Every structure is written in C-alpha cells, then in structure tokens.
Amino acid sequence: MEGTQRGLLLVLSAPSGGGKGTVLKEMFAQDGNLRLSVSATTRPPRPGEVDGQQYYFLSQEEFEQRIASGGMLEYAQYVGHYYGTPRAPVEKWLDEGRDVVLEIEVQGGQQVKKLCPGCVSVFLMPPSMEVLESRLRGRGTEEDAVVRRRLEKAGEEIPHAAQYDYIVYNDRLEDAVADLQAILRAEKRKLERNRDCIERVLSTC
Ligand code: ADP
Ligand code: 5GP
Numbered sequence: 001m002e003g004t005q006r007g008l009l010l011v012l013s014a015p016s017g018g019g020k021g022t023v024l025k026e027m028f029a030q031d032g033n034l035r036l037s038v039s040a041t042t043r044p045p046r047p048g049e050v051d052g053q054q055y056y057f058l059s060q061e062e063f064e065q066r067i068a069s070g071g072m073l074e075y076a077q078y079v080g081h082y083y084g085t086p087r088a089p090v091e092k093w094l095d096e097g098r099d100v101v102l103e104i105e106v107q108g109g110q111q112v113k114k115l116c117p118g119c120v121s122v123f124l125m126p127p128s129m130e131v132l133e134s135r136l137r138g139r140g141t142e143e144d145a146v147v148r149r150r151l152e153k154a155g156e157e158i159p160h161a162a163q164y165d166y167i168v169y170n171d172r173l174e175d176a177v178a179d180l181q182a183i184l185r186a187e188k189r190k191l192e193r194n195r196d197c198i199e200r201v202l203s204t205c
C-alpha cells in the first residue's frame with residue numbers, strides 16, 4: 001500500500017549526442033507518471049523544434065530577467081548559450097506526486113544536487129568517444145564546427161560522471177531504458193520515501 005508521495009526528481013545528464021532524448025522518448029512511452037521539464041535556452045531552434053515543446057526559446061535579456069526574478073531552478077552556460085530549468089512547473093509536478101526528469105548538463109546537475117538532496121542523478125554514458133561522434137554526426141543536426149565543439153565539451157563532461165549517483169551505459173538502447181526504469185523503481189522503494197507505511201499498515205490491525 002502506497003501513500004501519496006511527493007514525486008521523484010531525476011537529473012539525467014550525458015554529453016550532447018549521448019542519447020538523452022532517445023532514451024527518454026522510450027521512458028515516456030512506458031511511464032505515464034513521468035513529466036519532462038521543458039528548459040529555457042538562448043540557443044536558436046533546430047529545424048523542427050517548436051517553442052514550448054523542446055525548449056522555451058528566449059533572448060539573452062529575457063533569460064537574464066528570469067534568473068534575476070528567481071524563476072530558474074538552475075541554469076548554466078553551454079557552448080555559448082544559456083540553458084535553464086523553469087522552477088514553477090517542476091515544483092507543481094513534484095507536489096502532485098509526478099516524477100520529473102531534468103535533462104540537463106553537468107553544471108546544472110551539480111546545482112540541483114545541492115538544492116534538492118532527495119533527487120536522483122544519472123549519467124548516461126556513451127560506449128566510446130568514437131560511437132558518440134558517429135551518433136552526433138549521424139543525427140545531422142549540427143554543422144561540423146559545432147559537432148567538434150560538442151565533442152570537446154564531452155571530454156570535459158565525462159569526468160563529472162563521478163559525481164552522479166548512477167551511470168547507465170547507452171550501448172543497446174533497450175538495456176539503457178531498462179536500467180533507468182530499474183533505478184527509478186528502486187529509488188521509489190527507499191526507506192526514507194516509505195517510512196510512513198510502517199505506521200499505516202500497523203494501524204490497520
Ligand atoms: P542527446 O539527446 O543526448 O543529445 P540523442 O537522443 O539525440 O542525444 O541521440 C543522438 C543520436 O544517437 C540520435 O541520432 C539517436 O538516434 C542515436 N542514438 C541514441 N541512443 C542510441 C543507441 N542506444 N543506439 C544507437 N543509436 C542511438
Ligand atoms: P542541446 O543544445 O543539444 O539541446 O543541449 C545542450 C546541452 O544543454 C545538453 O547537455 C542538455 O542536456 C543541456 N541542457 C538542456 N536544458 C538544460 C537546462 O535547463 N539546464 C542545464 N543546465 N542544461 C540544460
């Protein structure tokens with residue numbers, strides 16, 4: 001018997017091209033209680049990206065206003081642009097008992113770990129730099145210079161995996177999705193999230 005629990009906050013990081021979007025698509029297809037935080041960014045939309053769906057696309061001035069008014073749970077600069085998590089929807093969903101995923105880079109991940117000690121952090125690890133490069137190029141969304149900057153950035157980000165609670169290898173997609181589901185499931189069964197059931201069950205005798 002479960003009580004009404006506050007939702008779980010999941011921080012998912014990986015280098016660009018590491019497979020966050022791909023893995024999460026499968027997760028959302030299978031878990032109706034999971035919500036994705038839509039980030040704000042100052043980077044331009046990629047072809048097909050729609051404001052309010054993949055990101056809220058803001059000007060630098062708009063973004064800085066949101067920071068100043070406390071509207072961002074966390075934010076960071078990544079390859080020349082701001083990226084940040086709007087605070088209000090995350091708090092609302094967690095209060096409603098929804099599990100919320102933040103798909104964010106490592107600086108933001110570290111901020112969230114400090115701010116929200118109950119969160120769970122997962123680093124999605126590519127099998128190798130070669131595979132990462134081929135996936136990033138295969139996606140075909142960035143020009144060569146941007147791909148090279150993102151690969152360089154990946155070399156800086158991967159050591160930060162050591163600060164995450166879990167590492168999930170994104171070699172076979174099905175395995176990565178199953179691992180992430182197993183982590184969420186186990187985290188929800190932790191004692192600190194279920195302590196109240198001891199009294200609740202005893203009170204039924
Ligand atoms: P991210 O969201 O982390 O930037 P994506 O989810 O866009 O990464 O994945 C980058 C590319 O790699 C996409 O073209 C995707 O189809 C491919 N990809 C992701 N995971 C796998 C996997 N496990 N096996 C094969 N290709 C993958
Ligand atoms: P992309 O431009 O490929 O969509 O994202 C670039 C990087 O920014 C990725 O590592 C992605 O996880 C990260 N990112 C996306 N949204 C946020 C956010 O709200 N905060 C932080 N800190 N990083 C984010």
